[in-house]
Amino acid sequence: MQNQQEKPTKKLQKCSVLGPVAAIFASANTGSWRLERPEVDFDQCIKCGTCARYCPPDIITIDKTKKECVSFDWNYCKGCGICANECPKKCIKMVPEGSEA
Amino acid sequence: MLEIKDEARGLISHGVSACHGCGLEIVIRKVMDALDDDVIILIPPGCAALFSGYCKETNVKVPGYQGNLENTAASASGIRAALKAKGNDHTTVLCFCGDGATVDIGLQSLSGAFERNDKILYVCYDNEAYMNTGIQGSSSTPLFAATTTTPGGKKVRRKDLTQIAIAHNIPYVATASAHNIADLQKKVKKAREADGPALLHIYAPCPTGWRSNPAKTIEISRLAEQTGCWINFEYEDGKVTINSKVKELKPVEEYTKLQGRFKALTPEQKVALQEEVTSNYNATMKKLQFMSE
Numbered sequence: 001m002q003n004q005q006e007k008p009t010k011k012l013q014k015c016s017v018l019g020p021v022a023a024i025f026a027s028a029n030t031g032s033w034r035l036e037r038p039e040v041d042f043d044q045c046i047k048c049g050t051c052a053r054y055c056p057p058d059i060i061t062i063d064k065t066k067k068e069c070v071s072f073d074w075n076y077c078k079g080c081g082i083c084a085n086e087c088p089k090k091c092i093k094m095v096p097e098g099s100e101a
Numbered sequence: 102m103l104e105i106k107d108e109a110r111g112l113i114s115h116g117v118s119a120c121h122g123c124g125l126e127i128v129i130r131k132v133m134d135a136l137d138d139d140v141i142i143l144i145p146p147g148c149a150a151l152f153s154g155y156c157k158e159t160n161v162k163v164p165g166y167q168g169n170l171e172n173t174a175a176s177a178s179g180i181r182a183a184l185k186a187k188g189n190d191h192t193t194v195l196c197f198c199g200d201g202a203t204v205d206i207g208l209q210s211l212s213g214a215f216e217r218n219d220k221i222l223y224v225c226y227d228n229e230a231y232m233n234t235g236i237q238g239s240s241s242t243p244l245f246a247a248t249t250t251t252p253g254g255k256k257v258r259r260k261d262l263t264q265i266a267i268a269h270n271i272p273y274v275a276t277a278s279a280h281n282i283a284d285l286q287k288k289v290k291k292a293r294e295a296d297g298p299a300l301l302h303i304y305a306p307c308p309t310g311w312r313s314n315p316a317k318t319i320e321i322s323r324l325a326e327q328t329g330c331w332i333n334f335e336y337e338d339g340k341v342t343i344n345s346k347v348k349e350l351k352p353v354e355e356y357t358k359l360q361g362r363f364k365a366l367t368p369e370q371k372v373a374l375q376e377e378v379t380s381n382y383n384a385t386m387k388k389l390q391f392m393s394e
Contacts, residue, residue, distance in 0.1 A: 024103075027117075
């Protein structure tokens with residue numbers, strides 16, 4: 001038993017790390033789950049940032065200098081609809097994914 | 102040391118395989134935003150383990166490891182002792198556990214860490230059942246809530262974790278919810294500065310386990326506070342501050358009707374639940390007001 005355990009550890013003399021270690025910081029493409037996507041009515045938007053604050057994957061960016069101030073990262077948006085539900089002006093609408101704007 | 106494959110804004114990557122509208126995902130992001138990268142994170146098995154990643158990929162930028170369900174607080178004590186031996190007193194040891202790993206399985210090691218007065222920051226995100234393994238009831242599941250192990254509704258009341266922690270005489274205990282982010286982040290910063298163990302009990306709705314609409318996560322969290330099902334307060338060196346300022350409690354039905362786990366309630370059970378919530382709210386408020394004087 002002792003010999004069996006020693007064998008693999010002796011081979012790993014150069015390796016200073018013990019056990020499985022995650023050393024790559026990566027993201028899954030959760031945007032592929034999306035069934036509905038949020039669409040903003042920019043005429044009503046008051047640029048308050050509530051949608052960005054409550055977004056679970058934190059992928060909403062607010063740029064107050066632009067007219068189209070709210071932008072989404074479609075690689076990660078899961079389409080949960082929290083932004084549409086929490087918007088104080090109710091100017092975000094969930095539309096089926098794949099439909100025309 | 103860490104190879105960055107996909108860049109992220111904060112300390113947590115954007116693409117994490119948590120469910121749609123996950124309350125935990127909001128909570129962990131806001132907690133990590135309030136801290137900086139001088140943190141060692143400990144995550145037991147549970148939904149939070151999604152954030153520690155699969156194989157060689159991780160979703161958090163800070164070092165940490167995934168232990169067992171029952172020994173998170175004990176592991177944190179060990180890490181704190183090792184940091185002390187190295188002369189490091191600035192790194193925060195953060196435990197990020199679910200309600201199962203806190204009030205059920207991990208309670209003994211948590212109690213031990215509180216007794217030893219080890220300086221750890223223990224965050225319990227409460228989604229009121231074992232969501233990661235398939236919605237089994239935990240001792241944090243509220244009365245009458247249906248889970249896979251309590252299909253007819255839970256018959257007994259939930260444990261009060263914060264009172265258990267306060268009984269250990271630790272410097273900082275607080276409750277927070279997912280909808281009040283400014284309050285949550287303020288409490289995280291205070292808990293980090295505490296001279297000893299600090300416990301944060303955070304309400305994190307789970308659309309999958311509660312069978313609710315993912316879009317209503319924040320609304321449910323807000324209603325829990327407004328109906329008296331959840332009370333936000335902080336306990337700091339013997340002094341209590343109540344943060345939930347509800348003038349008049351809303352009927353519990355407004356909270357329960359949004360969730361499938363309360364769908365099978367009979368009219369008698371609805372009345373009993375309302376009575377239970379109101380009496381528990383009044384008793385807890387009385388206790389907290391007594392402690393705040």
